[in-house]
Amino acid sequence: MNAYSKDPKVESLFQLSQEVGRIAGTLAQLSTIPSVSETEPVAAAEVPQASAKTIGAVIHARRLRARYFSEELFADPAWDILLDLLHAEVCQRRVPVSSSCIAAAVPATTALRWLKSMEKQGLIVRRNDPRDARRIFVELAPDTSLALNRYFADLDHPVTI
Numbered sequence: 001m002n003a004y005s006k007d008p009k010v011e012s013l014f015q016l017s018q019e020v021g022r023i024a025g026t027l028a029q030l031s032t033i034p035s036v037s038e039t040e041p042v043a044a045a046e047v048p049q050a051s052a053k054t055i056g057a058v059i060h061a062r063r064l065r066a067r068y069f070s071e072e073l074f075a076d077p078a079w080d081i082l083l084d085l086l087h088a089e090v091c092q093r094r095v096p097v098s099s100s101c102i103a104a105a106v107p108a109t110t111a112l113r114w115l116k117s118m119e120k121q122g123l124i125v126r127r128n129d130p131r132d133a134r135r136i137f138v139e140l141a142p143d144t145s146l147a148l149n150r151y152f153a154d155l156d157h158p159v160t161i
Helices: 008-030 051-067 078-090 097-103 108-120 142-154
Strands: 124-128 136-140
Touching: 008 097, 051 078, 051 136, 078 097, 078 108, 078 136, 078 142, 097 136, 108 124
Parallel strands: none
Antiparallel strands: 124 136
């Protein structure tokens, strides 16, 4: 043991270095897995649509965590929004922005920022309500819908949370 080991700054740097090493190892492992773009493309018609029951079960499992842990621990608004929009698509429901914010399970301002970011990335599309100019609907962009359906098709047992 040396004199530096008692310095809290040195200890923090050491822990940070270990964490960076762990992350680098994980990234190295992930780099050996072929990405979606590297695998053979599958025609959209060949991808089965995820079932409403399966998507609902995943959403329910994610919400169930709040019974046991703080919701902030698992905040993943983009994923929650995508799951909700896929479920709505399968059930042929339209989703207003306000409902999408609720599905995100974060404060409305945070959800709105995520929606804006996801729209900018082309993951979702906003559509004006033709009957009520005050309301805007959100839906999955076609490529996002296809990617999510492929994701669910690739899962062996879709109880992912």
